[in-house]
Amino acid sequence: MVESMADCAIFMLDAKGRVANWNQGAERITGYQARDVIGRHAEYLYAQDVRDDGLPRSCLHIALADGHYEGECWWIRKNGQRFLAQLRIDPVRDEQGQLSGFVELVRDLKEREQAEDALRRSQEQFRLLVQSVTDYAIFMLDRHGRVASWNYGAERIKGYRPSEIIGKHFSVFYTQVDREKGEPHKNLSLATTEGRVESEGWRVRKDGSRFWAHVVIDRILDDHGELIGFAKITRDVTEQREAAAELDRAREALFQSQKTEAIGKLTGGVAHDFNNLLMVIQSCLDMVELKLPHESQLRRLVQNAQSAVQRGAALTQRMLAFARKQELRVAPVDVVSLVANMTDLLRRSLGPLITISTLFPAALNAVKTDANQLELALMNLVVNARDAMREGGNLTIAARNVTIDASHSTRLSPGEYVCLSVTDEGDGMDDETLAKATEPFFTTKGVGKGTGLGLSMVHGLAEQSGGRLVIKSSKGFGTRVEMWLPSVQADAMSLLQDSEIPPSVHPLHPSASLHIVVVDDDPLVLNATGAVLQDLGHRVIEAASAEEALHALENHTGVDMLITDHAMPGMTGAQLVGEVNIRWPALPVVLATGYAEIPTDLSDGATRLTKPYDRAGLALAINKAMEDRRVQV
Known part of the structure; x- marks a missing residue:
């Protein structure tokens, strides 16, 4: 064991002080091998000035007198290099107590000093490292939770200088609510028992401001396993939390957008098919009505059915409004005049318990939208507000001019807008209800009391007009619904109005029957429309597709008009109109559709007919198409 010790010189001296043996550590420290020193007096190993003083x-x-000697002095290595040696000399006696020699232990203090210096440098580097970290608050707590050290990151994040915080309890960083709940004590207890605790929560700076912190507390034990304190690391992750929340909101918005788009496609398709069914019913009812006596009970039943068809048509318009596929007649609308003209109707709809207030500026810009659809949207909002104020209250209709520029955090394009709002004092909506408010068929009014298409229709109108619907509500504090619509200045409004061509107020009645090609991919609609046209006195060629219509036009002379549906597989109605405009430019065309998404470059010159239409609407469209062609010719 002695031989294997390399960091300590251990050797024997005889009674006269001569070296008797030599271990590996002695050889490493001094550079002398055993043959160099065994038999020589130990003073041979001391520096010359130490020998001159007689210290060896x-x-x-002293070792003989006191039982041992301990001290420090200069030794000399074989290469002549001096080093400071730590000595311990113990006398060795035999069983009779006679001195037989000495045991000498020698350590190179330079190595110890180097190790201590290295340790001090390491500790200093670590201190500088910890002190220079600015993104993390790294500090120590004593076993009672008082701050014992403080780095620059802690000063930067929390705002305290070392002299202001060292010695104070770390609970000062917690919010009042967390302190009352005992969070600081709970975290120290968990760190004590578990060794480590990691958490996130609000923390308070010196100036009272809050930040979202990620905190780690580690238990510190001494060599005997006794708790001496805690290491605490805190990081300000407010920005990361806000970025994550913003990402979640963006994902939710994308999800809602995708869901809305999917529902819009579904409702648009359903509305189209529903319109076709209503078309067939309407056409058949119109023809039956003509055959019945004016005062018969059966005629009244038919009229009731026609009213139901009209309600169904209004429902499909709401569905198409949500899907943003309704046919809009966009024109400048004076909001103040529109609301004023509706006031009596709105008051009758609200009842005596609810009062209406209006707040409009002296000069409010007009909005670019469909006036009839805007009236319907406003009525929907007012009815919703009435249902939310069961015990009455005040309803406010307001509007203001707003300029949106690039600095606004909104989905609206930069430009001029009018914000038209309806505010009630009703029950309000919780977050879950608010998130679903504009979804089609979602309603809180109970079975049979609402279609769930009111807000979705308003949403669709706002979006299709180039604006946006914003709903602000909280449970128990009422609701504010804002329609942001693109506005038009007064001079531009008059210019737009002057450019409009007023429709004919006196329908033309053709002197002779027309030869008409009618096109629809739905056989029920095709047959019903053909029957109505024949009943109106026209000759009809029925085509189930755009290709069949072109074939009929190519092979029949004397065709006076084309009436076509738009939404057809293969070649659409708008594409068929474009082809007809090229090949038969003088042929009057009626394009029937419930959709707004018709390319104008293909459908130029066609008279639009909104589905579902009745007998009178069809006759009026035919007359208008003939009139437009005559004007063009």
Whole structure:
């Protein structure tokens, strides 16, 4: 064991102080091998000035007198290099108590000093490292939770200088609510028992401002396993939390957008098919009505059915409004005049318990939208507000001019807008209800009390007009619904109005029957429309597709008009109109559709007919198409 010790010189001296043996550590420290020193007096190993002072022999005498000697002095290595040696000399006696020699232990203090220096440098580097970290608050707590050290990151994040915080309890960083709940004590207890605790929560800076912190507390034990304190690391992750929340909101918005788009496609398709069914019913009812006596009970039943068809048509318009596929007649609308003209109707709809207030500026810009659809949207909002105020209250209709520029955090394009709002004092909506408010068929009014298409229709109108619907509500504090619509200045409004061509107020009645090609991919609609046209006195060629219509036009002379549906597989109605405009430019065309998404470059010159239409609407469209062609010719 002695031989294997390399960091300590351990060797024997005889009673006269001569070296008797030599271990590996002695050889490593001094550079002398055993053959160099065994038999020589130990003073041979001391520096010359130490030998001149007689210290080597004095050490042996002190060891004999006191039982041992401990001290430090200069030794010399074989290469002549001096080093500071730590000595311990113990006398060795035999069983009779006679001195047989000495045991000497020598350590190179330079190595110890180097190790201590290295340790000090390491500790200093670590201190500088910890102190220079600015993104993390790294500090120590004593076992009672008082701050014992403080780095620059802690000062930057929390705002305290070391002299202001060292010695204070770390609970000062917690909010009042967390302190009352005992969070600081709970975290220290968990760190004590579990060794480590990691958490996130609000923390308070010196100036009282809050930040979202990620905190780690580690238990510190001494060599005997006793708790001496805690290491605490805190990081300000407010920005990361807000970025994550913003990402979640963006994902939710994308999800809602995708869901809305999917529902819009579904409702648009359903509305189209529903319109076709209503078309067939309407056409058949119109023809039956003509055959019945004016005052018969059966005629009244038919009229009731026609009213139901009209309600169904209004429902499909709401569905198409949500899907943003309704046919809009966009024109400048004076909001103040529109609301004023509706006031009596709105008051009758609200009842005596609810009062209406209006707040409009002296100069409010007009909006670009469909006036009839805007009236319907406003009525929907007012009815919703009435249902939310069961015990009455005040309803406010307001509007203001707003300029949106690039600095506004909104989905609206930069430009001029009018914000038209309806505010009630009703029950309000919780977050879950608010998130679903504009979804089609979602209603809180109970079975049979609402279609769930009111807000979705308003949403669709706002979006299709180039604006946006914003709903602000909280449970128990009422609701504010804002329609942001693109506005038009007064001079531009008059210019737009002057450019409009007023429709004919006196329908033309053709002097002779027309030869008409009618096109629809739905056989029920095709047959019903053909029957109505024949009943109106026209000759009809029925075509189930655009291709069949072109074939009929190519092979029949004397065709006076084309009436076509738009939404057809293969070649659409708008594409068929474009082809007809090229090949038969003088042919009057009626394009029937419930959709707004018709390319104007293909459908130029066609008279639009909104589905579902009745007998009178069809006759009026035919007359208008003939009139437009005559004007063009």
